[in-house]
Amino acid sequence: MRYLVISLILCLSGCAAVPVTASFPAAPAILMERCPELKTIAKDQVSIVDFVKTVTENYTAYYECSAKNLAWQDWYTQQKKIWDETK
């Protein structure tokens, strides 16, 4: 029985897997941040100047978020190319 167990263990030892694993890289934290909410006007009465300022801030927020989205696409495309080259 003891020899049978030893033989089985030896046989099973032939099933060792190749010890190389790779995983797709994690995205940079800065690209994982969510885009900010757009600003609203809190007061009932507001001057046209403040109104335009809020609109400008929102446009800026949009362009920042758009840049982040483009950076995401750029990051993914390049990382996928590198990943595919390893196969």
Add this chain to the structure above:
Amino acid sequence: MIILHLLPDAFIAWFINIILIAGAVTTVAGFFVKFIPFVNTYRIPVQIAGILLLTVGVYFQGGYSTELAWRERVREVEVKLAAAEKKSQETNVEVITKFVKKTKVIHDQGQDIINYIDREVVKNQEVVRFVENCPIPEVIIATHNAAALNQPIKEKK
């Protein structure tokens, strides 16, 4: 084959070669050497032992060669993965640098426009007259807020 990972390469090669040589010598002795009394007396067992040793030696040699081939392949893959990881890190830095620069430009341009509003637009006579005489209707503010929040407009009745 996991056992092969635990033993030093030189020891495995040495062990296999010893078995192979012993097998070959014993086989040759068992079949062709007749002048040694011990071999001549135990001819059959020596032949069997020789063939067994030779077979086991050849089997181990094959297994070891395959193992070495796999190790070489693993080394190649590891080198390839290390290069890919380095390239991936460089790409990360490149993408983030580009993004940070672009975001700074966007932010600065937005800030420039707000500064321009504070500095120039507020002094514009037409704007001053507009601010004094034309308050922005609540419905415009409500519509703007609804658009900013992407929510339906709550109409006041």
